[in-house]
Amino acid sequence: MKIMVPIKRVIDYAVKIRVKPDKTGVETSNVKMSMNPFCEIALEEALRIKESGLATEVVAVSMGPTQCVDTLRTGLAMGAERGIYVEAKGDLFPLSVAKILKKLIEIEKPGLLILGKQAIDDDCNQTGQMVAGLLGWPQGTFASKVLLDKEKQVATVEREVDGGLETLCLDLPAVITTDLRLNQPRYATLPNIMKAKSKVIKKFTLLDLNVEIKPDLEIVEVREPPKRKAGVIVSSVDELIDKLRNEAHVI
Amino acid sequence: MEKWRAANRLLKYSSKLRCDRRLNLCYVNSIHSSALGLTRGFGETCKQFQPLIFRDCSKTLQEPVDRSLFRDACRIQYRCFGFLAKEVKRSPLFSTLSADDISYFKRILGEKNVIMDEDRLVTANTDWMGKYKGSSKLLLQPSSTKEVSQILKYCNSRRLAVVPQGGNTGLVGGSVPVFDEVIVNVGLMNNIIAFDKVSGILVCEAGCILENLVSFLDNQGFIMPLDLGAKGSCQIGGNVSTNAGGLRLVRYGSLHGSVLGLEAVLANGEVLDMLGTLRKDNTGYDLKHLFIGSEGSLGIVTKVSILTPPKLSSVNVAFLACRDYSSCQKLLQEAKRRLGEILSAFEFLDEESLNLVLNHLEGVRNPLPPSMHKFYVLIETTGSDESNDKEKLEAFLLHSMEIGLISDGVLAQDINQASSFWHIREGVPEALMKAGAVYKYDLSLPVQKMYDLVEELRIALGHSAKVIGYGHLGDGNLHLNVSAPQYDDMILAKIEPYVYEWTSKHHGSISAEHGLGLMKANKIFYSKSAETVQVMASIKKLLDPNGILNPYKVLPHCVSSDG
Numbered sequence: 001m002k003i004m005v006p007i008k009r010v011i012d013y014a015v016k017i018r019v020k021p022d023k024t025g026v027e028t029s030n031v032k033m034s035m036n037p038f039c040e041i042a043l044e045e046a047l048r049i050k051e052s053g054l055a056t057e058v059v060a061v062s063m064g065p066t067q068c069v070d071t072l073r074t075g076l077a078m079g080a081e082r083g084i085y086v087e088a089k090g091d092l093f094p095l096s097v098a099k100i101l102k103k104l105i106e107i108e109k110p111g112l113l114i115l116g117k118q119a120i121d122d123d124c125n126q127t128g129q130m131v132a133g134l135l136g137w138p139q140g141t142f143a144s145k146v147l148l149d150k151e152k153q154v155a156t157v158e159r160e161v162d163g164g165l166e167t168l169c170l171d172l173p174a175v176i177t178t179d180l181r182l183n184q185p186r187y188a189t190l191p192n193i194m195k196a197k198s199k200v201i202k203k204f205t206l207l208d209l210n211v212e213i214k215p216d217l218e219i220v221e222v223r224e225p226p227k228r229k230a231g232v233i234v235s236s237v238d239e240l241i242d243k244l245r246n247e248a249h250v251i
Numbered sequence: 252m253e254k255w256r257a258a259n260r261l262l263k264y265s266s267k268l269r270c271d272r273r274l275n276l277c278y279v280n281s282i283h284s285s286a287l288g289l290t291r292g293f294g295e296t297c298k299q300f301q302p303l304i305f306r307d308c309s310k311t312l313q314e315p316v317d318r319s320l321f322r323d324a325c326r327i328q329y330r331c332f333g334f335l336a337k338e339v340k341r342s343p344l345f346s347t348l349s350a351d352d353i354s355y356f357k358r359i360l361g362e363k364n365v366i367m368d369e370d371r372l373v374t375a376n377t378d379w380m381g382k383y384k385g386s387s388k389l390l391l392q393p394s395s396t397k398e399v400s401q402i403l404k405y406c407n408s409r410r411l412a413v414v415p416q417g418g419n420t421g422l423v424g425g426s427v428p429v430f431d432e433v434i435v436n437v438g439l440m441n442n443i444i445a446f447d448k449v450s451g452i453l454v455c456e457a458g459c460i461l462e463n464l465v466s467f468l469d470n471q472g473f474i475m476p477l478d479l480g481a482k483g484s485c486q487i488g489g490n491v492s493t494n495a496g497g498l499r500l501v502r503y504g505s506l507h508g509s510v511l512g513l514e515a516v517l518a519n520g521e522v523l524d525m526l527g528t529l530r531k532d533n534t535g536y537d538l539k540h541l542f543i544g545s546e547g548s549l550g551i552v553t554k555v556s557i558l559t560p561p562k563l564s565s566v567n568v569a570f571l572a573c574r575d576y577s578s579c580q581k582l583l584q585e586a587k588r589r590l591g592e593i594l595s596a597f598e599f600l601d602e603e604s605l606n607l608v609l610n611h612l613e614g615v616r617n618p619l620p621p622s623m624h625k626f627y628v629l630i631e632t633t634g635s636d637e638s639n640d641k642e643k644l645e646a647f648l649l650h651s652m653e654i655g656l657i658s659d660g661v662l663a664q665d666i667n668q669a670s671s672f673w674h675i676r677e678g679v680p681e682a683l684m685k686a687g688a689v690y691k692y693d694l695s696l697p698v699q700k701m702y703d704l705v706e707e708l709r710i711a712l713g714h715s716a717k718v719i720g721y722g723h724l725g726d727g728n729l730h731l732n733v734s735a736p737q738y739d740d741m742i743l744a745k746i747e748p749y750v751y752e753w754t755s756k757h758h759g760s761i762s763a764e765h766g767l768g769l770m771k772a773n774k775i776f777y778s779k780s781a782e783t784v785q786v787m788a789s790i791k792k793l794l795d796p797n798g799i800l801n802p803y804k805v806l807p808h809c810v811s812s813d814g
Contacts, residue, residue, distance in 0.1 A: 012665050012666045012667075013665065013666065013667055014665070014666035014667055014670065032564065032565075032566075032665075032666060034667075035665065037665075070638070074664045077664075078664075184616070187618055187661035187668060188661060188662055188664050189619070189659065189660065189661050190571075190648055190652050190657065190662065191652075191659075193645060193649070193662060194649055194652075
């Protein structure tokens with residue numbers, strides 16, 4: 001069985017985000033870009049499944065500007081066998097991504113699609129669900145544990161829901177999106193970085209895939225959250241009560 | 252015979268030394284500190300030193316009171332040159348605080364900046380390791396150079412001893428009082444005065460916390476030329492006064508290079524304005540250097556102007572395993588050659604250090620499982636071109652792996668991974684603190700010989716304690732630490748003076764970046780000649796004739812106690 005893992009290149013989790021002065025988006029030039037942490041978890045899970053003998057190949061997919069190839073190399077250095085890069089200019093919103101993934105799945109025919117539950121840049125949390133919808137596959141979102149049964153062709157997914165865990169049984173092929181607690185991704189070791197250099201990354205254009213991207217969303221404005229006001233030290237209990245009552249309106 | 256006698260005396264003394272100085276039981280009234288040991292070459296140094304002291308003393312001493320002190324000094328000198336240890340006694344030259352003093356300080360600083368509250372004094376009296384403890388009854392918080400000047404002028408006229416204090420993160424007992432010295436903390440002087448975006452020159456007050464400067468500069472697109480583990484509490488004035496080294500020294504050099512100017516207040520209250528912002532200024536003696544690394548013994552630094560490098564966007568970190576120490580060395584040579592302008596840190600730790608971190612710090616995992624390696628090296632590169640730098644580093648690492656210098660390694664793929672590698676290296680001191688008692692030594696040694704000391708000490712100590720070595724390999728700076736379940740004089744006797752003698756024999760420095768403070772004031776001769784120390788003593792005498800600034804520290808007690 002083949003597992004496909006889409007990975008997204010995003011502004012590094014540890015970078016302080018700055019909004020562009022014209023409020024059209026956030027500053028990305030000269031900013032460290034890395035793999036979306038949830039995608040890393042997805043890839044790690046796919047690699048673990050492969051290493052336990054339940055899958056034969058892990059294919060990493062990325063789309064967008066050419067630098068996405070660097071992110072794919074990271075994926076290959078972690079242990080994916082092959083990469084697929086889809087060249088696309090401009091904004092890619094979840095529905096477009098889902099449509100491209102659907103096409104790739106029709107070509108590659110994986111038994112399992114594992115994605116991060118969301119990307120840390122747009123926080124959409126939609127792509128996995130949309131692909132599952134487009135393909136008509138069962139989905140297990142926010143997975144905190146994944147078990148595969150090769151004979152029965154089922155995946156058992158434990159997911160974190162409000163106040164507890166829910167266990168789902170999915171027939172393969174299926175879509176799984178990963179939550180933070182699923183695993184701890186590995187580091188890229190030097191021998192694997194070396195091996196990754198000779199691994200193949202196949203390039204597609206939107207034309208090759210015959211997918212038409214229509215911008216179905218428009219970003220109107222991006223704003224920074226309001227700055228927190230400095231605290232004040234009150235001099236008496238009476239003043240505190242007065243402030244709570246008349247300024248904060250909480251008592 | 253002479254040798255035997257000396258050894259015998261040492262034995263007698265060590266049995267007397269019941270109270271453990273590292274547990275600071277005896278720091279309230281008196282200090283025990285083991286004196287200089289004698290190596291062969293060292294004995295000669297001492298002989299040369301004696302007449303120099305005599306000459307100096309006879310010139311400066313006139314009064315009969317001083318005569319007796321002079322004899323005292325010579326006696327102490329004699330004692331500390333033997334294998335003996337001596338007690339540091341509170342100098343009788345210093346006055347004690349009176350009610351008038353307090354009211355004077357209250358008048359110039361205002362009520363709330365004259366602190367006599369027990370709890371706050373406990374914190375200010377104790378160093379962060381809990382190893383050194385003073386008994387000061389007064390903490391002053393000036394908020395301007397003028398106030399610092401008024402304080403010192405007054406203390407000098409009253410002969411009140413003063414200990415300047417910044418973030419109190421030092422490791423050698425330099426920032427806390429030994430007895431009842433008045434603590435002058437410049438923490439309220441925390442304004443950024445100016446920043447020039449074109450030249451990258453920052454002018455600020457001494458009490459600015461390093462991390463606040465880092466975040467201020469981050470917004471301007473610059474970084475501080477120094478970075479250290481204590482950045483969240485240490486202050487720039489303290490950094491400059493102790494010439495703090497840290498993690499970026501291999502790239503940006505020491506503070507003697509990046510500090511362009513400073514303002515300092517002398518013991519008599521005079522303000523020396525040397526706050527230049529010029530990179531080049533050859534007009535006379537460059538006196539600012541006297542205040543960089545003199546640990547507050549010549550004056551209190553109140554303002555600093557410092558050259559800051561631009562923040563570069565591409566940072567890469569690799570954590571590597573090496574089979575033996577000679578591979579680490581060769582790797583350093585190769586890294587300097589092949590990574591050249593982008594190399595920004597080259598740190599190493601041994602297997603024992605990594606084990607300590609893995610066992611004592613939560614959430615740390617071995618980056619290179621499953622096996623352990625003898626040595627680990629952390630390499631950081633900082634440059635301006637992400638893809639170019641990464642390619643360069645990868646090519647270097649792969650080449651080093653092919654020729655067998657590296658046995659395994661990981662390359663951080665994002666900032667989070669990079670910080671977790673740094674956390675391992677920076678977490679060693681914290682892990683040591685959690686593991687029990689720790690004897691810390693901060694040595695500069697020729698890189699080739701650096702690790703021999705660790706191995707030899709390991710043999711000498713056997714199973715009684717764990718010896719670990721880590722540090723800034725790129726700067727030839729070894730942090731040699733001995734970790735034991737508890738402080739034990741037997742262990743200490745095996746380490747000291749052995750470590751100091753070894754360092755001296757190999758022309759190293761017994762204090763690479765921590766300073767001498769109280770801990771190593773008497774050990775200065777292991778690294779500096781008698782003539783040099785004599786000049787230091789003369790400078791001290793010139794700038795601080797009453798010796799009120801940070802007494803008992805930096806200079807050996809046999810030369811400082813005569814002033």
